[in-house]
Amino acid sequence: xxxxxxxxxxxxxxxxxxxxxxxxxxxxxxxxxxxxxxxxxxxxxxxxxxxxxxxxxxxxxxxxxxxxxxxxxxxxxxxxxxxxxxxxxxxxxxxxxxxxxxxxxxxxxxxxxxxxxxxxxxxxxxxxxxxxxxxxxxxxxxxxxxxxxxxxxxxxxxxxxxxxxxxxxxxxxxxxxxxxxxxxxxxxxxxxxxxxxxxxxxxxxxxxxxxxxxxxxxxxxxxxxxxxxxxxxxxxxxxxxxxxxxxxxxxxxxxxxxxxxxxxxxxxxxxxxxxxxxxxxxxxxxxxxxxxxxxxxxxxxxxxxxxxxxxxxxxxxxxxxxxxxxxxxxxxxxxxxxxxxxxxxxxxxxxxxxxxxxxxxxxxxxxxxxxxxxxxxxxxxxxxxxxxxxxxxxxxxxxxxxxxxxxxxxxxxxxxxxxxxxxxxxxxxxxxxxxxxxxxxxxxxxx
Numbered sequence: 001x002x003x004x005x006x007x008x009x010x011x012x013x014x015x016x017x018x019x020x021x022x023x024x025x026x027x028x029x030x031x032x033x034x035x036x037x038x039x040x041x042x043x044x045x046x047x048x049x050x051x052x053x054x055x056x057x058x059x060x061x062x063x064x065x066x067x068x069x070x071x072x073x074x075x076x077x078x079x080x081x082x083x084x085x086x087x088x089x090x091x092x093x094x095x096x097x098x099x100x101x102x103x104x105x106x107x108x109x110x111x112x113x114x115x116x117x118x119x120x121x122x123x124x125x126x127x128x129x130x131x132x133x134x135x136x137x138x139x140x141x142x143x144x145x146x147x148x149x150x151x152x153x154x155x156x157x158x159x160x161x162x163x164x165x166x167x168x169x170x171x172x173x174x175x176x177x178x179x180x181x182x183x184x185x186x187x188x189x190x191x192x193x194x195x196x197x198x199x200x201x202x203x204x205x206x207x208x209x210x211x212x213x214x215x216x217x218x219x220x221x222x223x224x225x226x227x228x229x230x231x232x233x234x235x236x237x238x239x240x241x242x243x244x245x246x247x248x249x250x251x252x253x254x255x256x257x258x259x260x261x262x263x264x265x266x267x268x269x270x271x272x273x274x275x276x277x278x279x280x281x282x283x284x285x286x287x288x289x290x291x292x293x294x295x296x297x298x299x300x301x302x303x304x305x306x307x308x309x310x311x312x313x314x315x316x317x318x319x320x321x322x323x324x325x326x327x328x329x330x331x332x333x334x335x336x337x338x339x340x341x342x343x344x345x346x347x348x349x350x351x352x353x354x355x356x357x358x359x360x361x362x363x364x365x366x367x368x369x370x371x372x373x374x375x376x377x378x379x380x381x382x383x384x385x386x387x388x389x390x391x392x393x394x395x396x397x398x399x400x401x402x403x404x405x406x407x408x409x410x411x412x413x414x415x416x417x418x419x420x421x422x423x424x425x426x427x428x429x430x431x432x433x434x435x436x437x438x439x440x441x442x443x444x445x446x447x
Contacts, residue, residue, distance in 0.1 A: 029103045030171055037095035038278050041088065048084040049396035051077035052289055056394070056412040077293075085286060087158045090125060093166030097124030100174045115181045116200045123177060123208050124170035127215045131165050131230040132157055157231055160286040163279040164234045173211055180207035249382055252302050256311065256378060260371040263316050264361060270316065277304075285396060292394040292412065301385050306393040309407040309417075310381045311374035313425055315351020318373045320403060321428035322366070322436070323354065329433050331440045334358075348400040365439040369432050376431065377424045390417035 055077040059070045101120035105112050136154050139146045157165070180186055181204060188202040219230055226233065259273050284300040291298050314320025323346055326332075326339045335358055342353035360366050384390050391414030397406050407421040408414070 029100060033096050033099040033103065033171075034167065034278070036099050037092050038282075040095050041091050044084040044091070045088075045396055046398055048081050049398075051080040052293070053395050053397075053409060053412065055293065081289075082155070085159055085289070086155050088160055088282070088286075089128065089158050089162040089166045092163060093128045093170050094121040094125045096167060096170035097121040097174045100171065101178070104178055110178060110182060113196070113200060114187065114203055115178060116204060119200070119204045119208065120174045120177055123211060124166070124173050126212065127169035127173045128162065128166045129153070130212070130216050131169060131219050132162065133229040133231065160279070160283040161235070162231055163282065165231050167279065168234070169215070173215065176211050176214065177204070177207055180210055183207075186210070252307075252378060252382065253375060256307065256374055257371070260317060260374060263355070264367055264370055285393060288392060288394050289396075298392040298394055301382065301392055303393045305396050305410045306381075306385070307378065308399075309393070309397075309403075309410045309421060310377045310424060312349055312399075312406070313403040313428060314346035315349050315354065316374075317351070317360065317370040318377070318425075318428045318432075319351040319354050319360075320346050321373075321425055322360070322369075322432045324429050325432035325436045328429070329440075330436050335436075335439070347402055349402075350400075363439075365435055366432075369435045373428050373431050377428070380424065381420060384420060385417075390414060390420050 055074045058064065059073045059077065061070075065071060098117045098121035101115060101117040104110055105115060105117060132153055135148050135150050136152055137146045138149050138152065138154070154161075156162075186206045188205055190199045190202050222233075223229060255273055255277055259270060262273070281302075281304045285303040285305060288298045288300050288303060311318065314323065319342075323339045323343055326335050330336055330339075338354065338357040342351075342357060345351075345353055355361055358366075360370055363370075381390070385392060391411040393410045394412050395410050397409045401409060403425060404418060404421050408418045411417045
């Protein structure tokens with residue numbers, strides 16, 4: 001009993017050390033606005049992924065096309081991509097401005113009549129488009145050389161490539177608008193009886209104009225002093241290095257380690273780290289999708305779908321292998337009862353019943369496998385993917401897709417990757433078993 005008490009005490013000390021930082025990150029207004037904005041667009045991302053999958057597996061299937069030619073239907077997939085992932089930055093930019101301003105209004109920092117969240121979202125988008133280049137190089141259809149055009153926004157920027165520009169525009173623009181809107185001298189007072197929508201527009205008229213002037217002048221000076229556009233310099237000093245870090249084995253381990261540790265202390269690890277990792281991860285999977293669609297070599301290993309297909313076996317921490325290990329070797333009735341209830345939800349990657357029912361959270365017997373099993377899976381999968389023995393991710397699957405099937409979908413039907421997932425799934429069961437057996441001894445000590 002003393003030994004278990006000491007173990008729990010150690011867990012408590014770790015919890016006391018990490019919980020304030022994790023809680024602060026989970027509730028930090030800028031990170032929350034970014035995280036929730038990415039969640040908001042998940043339905044359209046799933047729609048895009050569905051048609052990417054149809055293009056890869058059905059519409060261009062050589063066997064199926066022997067009987068009925070479906071290749072022309074690939075245009076539908078391109079249309080869907082243009083209207084979803086192709087303008088993702090536009091959605092995200094508006095949503096971040098909207099959600100951040102909503103936070104300030106709900107927190108009582110400023111009243112809605114003086115600071116409208118719709119205006120903040122629209123302004124954020126306007127600022128991002130201001131920072132996009134005026135003149136771009138494009139290659140016309142069937143042409144061999146590119147030409148310069150004006151009045152055109154490149155899809156490489158309106159999709160994932162302009163995410164950092166949009167994030168900066170939304171965060172800085174909304175913060176600046178908030179501070180200017182608090183100044184009563186900058187408000188235009190309208191007579192009583194004027195419709196609220198009109199009054200709100202005039203209230204924010206001067207602050208919004210000032211923010212636009214500041215951003216446009218800074219963009220102009222930056223372009224003429226450096227010779228580079230805002231997206232170009234951001235890409236070179238922020239996006240590219242961060243994506244490279246995410247693509248490296250060390251960066252991959254750090255991201256997954258933090259995800260697991262936060263989850264162990266009862267915090268949603270993915271939500272906490274996604275505000276930092278989502279932009280480069282989305283850029284990576286978009287590049288993979290574009291290369292796969294064009295028939296080119298798929299460039300990136302590490303993407304959110306790639307991590308998920310080797311770690312989300314029933315939920316974060318490979319929960320489904322844990323449940324199977326409980327059925328096989330656990331003598332604890334409480335574990336088995338929770339496992340029976342949690343089996344079906346876990347099959348669709350819903351892990352909360354297990355996380356808080358057994359619980360896995362703050363459980364000293366399960367901390368080591370819960371944190372280490374996903375890292376072991378990735379340590380095995382990364383070199384095999386780098387060597388080309390298994391395919392890279394080219395589809396963003398629905399998060400409720402069952403394990404193993406997720407890998408088949410994410411890799412557009414790659415059999416070696418699917419077999420690897422099955423092998424890792426079985427390995428995870430055996431990795432969990434000694435710790436589940438140790439929990440039996442823990443029960444005896446409690447009794």
